[in-house]
Amino acid sequence: MSPSVIVDHLGADGGRRVSVRSGGRTHILGIAYNDVDVIEFLRRAGLDDPGPLLDDPSWVEWRGRRPHEWAAK
Incomplete structure (x- = not known):
C-alpha cells in the first residue's frame, strides 16, 4: 500500500503542496x-495526533527535498 499523505x-x-489519497482520489489540503x-492540515482532515505520522513512510511520502526541510525565509 502506498502512503496516504504526499x-x-x-x-x-518556499512551500510544499500537501495532499491526501482517499477513495481512489487525491485531495490537495494546502501549501x-x-x-x-x-500537522494542522492533517488534523483538519480528521487525524487526532498526526505529528508522529510525519516520520512514518507508510503514511507520508516526502518528495523532493529531505523530510522536514523547508526553504529559508
Whole structure:
C-alpha cells in the first residue's frame, strides 16, 4: 500500500503542496511552509495526533527535498 499523505517538492514560494489519497482520489489540503502546517492540515482532515505520522513512510511520502526541510525565509 502506498502512503496516504504526499508532501510534494519545494515550490518557488518556499512551500510544499500537501495532499491526501482517499477513495481512489487525491485531495490537495494546502501549501505547507513548515511541519506545523502539515500537522494542522492533517488534523483538519480528521487525524487526532498526526505529528508522529510525519516520520512514518507508510503514511507520508516526502518528495523532493529531505523530510522536514523547508526553504529559508
